[in-house]
Amino acid sequence: MTRKLIVALTAFALVGALIAGPAQARRLSALVAPTSVCPHQTDMSLPDGVQEQAMRCMTNFARQHSGLGKLGNAASLDHSAVRKTDDVLRCDAFSHYACGRQFTYWMQRSGYLAARCWRAGENLAWGTGDLGSVRQIFVAWLHSSEHRANLLGRYSQIGIALSVGDLEGHSGAHVWTQEFGSHCGAAPKRHHITKPHFGLRTAFRAH
Numbered sequence: 001m002t003r004k005l006i007v008a009l010t011a012f013a014l015v016g017a018l019i020a021g022p023a024q025a026r027r028l029s030a031l032v033a034p035t036s037v038c039p040h041q042t043d044m045s046l047p048d049g050v051q052e053q054a055m056r057c058m059t060n061f062a063r064q065h066s067g068l069g070k071l072g073n074a075a076s077l078d079h080s081a082v083r084k085t086d087d088v089l090r091c092d093a094f095s096h097y098a099c100g101r102q103f104t105y106w107m108q109r110s111g112y113l114a115a116r117c118w119r120a121g122e123n124l125a126w127g128t129g130d131l132g133s134v135r136q137i138f139v140a141w142l143h144s145s146e147h148r149a150n151l152l153g154r155y156s157q158i159g160i161a162l163s164v165g166d167l168e169g170h171s172g173a174h175v176w177t178q179e180f181g182s183h184c185g186a187a188p189k190r191h192h193i194t195k196p197h198f199g200l201r202t203a204f205r206a207h
Contacts, residue, residue: 028142032135033061041135044174048162054134055160055176059151062142066152074181076110077159081177083109088124088175089165096122112181121150121180126167132174141178155180 035041038057040050060070083106087098096103103122107113113120125137125147141147159179167173 031062071158074157076112077179080106081159081161085161085163115183117184123178126175156182
């Protein structure tokens, strides 16, 4: 079976890893949790929830080893991640705008963006065979500067979802979504929106 890993445009994620200098490669390698800390990184036969927890563990390990705080759980972001993953598979569209919806659509519907001030980001990826495992997906995200910016971004909460299905002619595709968010206490004096990165399947927006 041909294996396939897509983190947006594969070349951006994987070639970036190949051209990284030795110092950068060592730094990024240190952000990948060992299995003794975050188990179940490669066993794709485990329930989705177990694999999602492993991804959460690896994300927080990288943040802590970068001097950042751990991301807390948010049921609304988990719900948003599940619905976005469902959209990608249902509409057969690997896109932040799957099914013609803005990438913040499900965050809005879940109530997460009801706060007066918020930040939101999203990482998407899918892979077939062992390239869809927690470890392979996380390492690919980590070696993409745009996805890494979300992993190590100014967020306080995260939602994660994994679903398996047919995508772009490939069966057994493991589709991953990470939804990042944070709230602040006061409304900003002005609204600022940063245009999402269309080609790299990572998106950010602030309000």
